[in-house]
Amino acid sequence: MKRLLIFALVLALVPAAFGQTASNSALKNPAGLKETAPAMFNVKFDTSAGVFVVEVHRDWAPIGADRFYNLVKNGYYDNDRFFRVVPGFMVQFGINGDPDVQRNWQNARIPDDPVKQGNTRGFVTFAKCGAPDCRSTQLFVNFGDNSGLNRQGFAAFGKVTSGMDVVDKINAQYREMPDQGRIQAEGNAYLTKEFPKLDYIKKATIEK
Structure with a gap:
């Protein structure tokens, strides 16, 4: 009986293991993730601070x-930390907690979009460096009116439609202290050790 129970447990774990492997494999090949998004869709962020929903408009x-x-x-974005929180400005996330995954995306950049929708409270935008066409995976949610970013080419693609109160209460005690270079190199191990109270994304899910 004990042997049968062990065998049943192994069988139960197999689908989950294969699912995780498939997901990790996909994330290690940015060039393969080229699916066109729906015209509009919602993403539910289940976080340690609560739940918020982002409505994305592809146009x-x-x-x-x-x-x-x-x-x-x-x-x-699952298990990603909100590593940069500046009250009155924005909350930033999008460095994968697994360095093996992150290194594949570090230079997987996409061209800039023209700015059609500005950076005001609740709008979601890709972070970028000072050069053109350097967006990759990092995002931020605007806490207030940051329309000055529009002139710098920060194109919003979505907005928080519910749970902005959750976004407002994401832990800001560390502000800009986490080192992005170390996050990329060491992942969540670094953040958990040095900044244990950071809020994080439990799971992000696409909702039709």
Whole structure:
């Protein structure tokens, strides 16, 4: 009987194991994640601070919306930390907690979208460096009116339609202290050790 129970347990775990492997494999090949996003879709973020929902409009920023759709669909943001929180400005996330995954996306950049929708409270935008066409995986949610970012090419692709109160209460005690280079190199191990009270995304799910 004990042998049968062990065998049954192994069988029960097999689908989950294969699912996790498939997801990890997909995330290690950015070039393979090129699916076109629906014209509009919602993403539910179940976080340690609560739940919020982002409504994405592909026509606002098609390239950014497609990248976001593929990342969420393949579990990229699951277990990610909100590593940069600046009250009155924005909350930023999108460095994968697994360095083996993250290194594949570090240079997987996408072209800029023209700015059609600005950066005001609750709108969601890809972070970018000072150069053109350097968006990858990092996102931020605007806490207030940051319309000055529009002139710098930050194109919003979605907005928080419910749970903005949850976004407002994401832990800001560490502000900009986490080192992004170390997050990329060491992943969540670094953040858990040095900044244990960071809020994080439990799971991000696409909802029709």
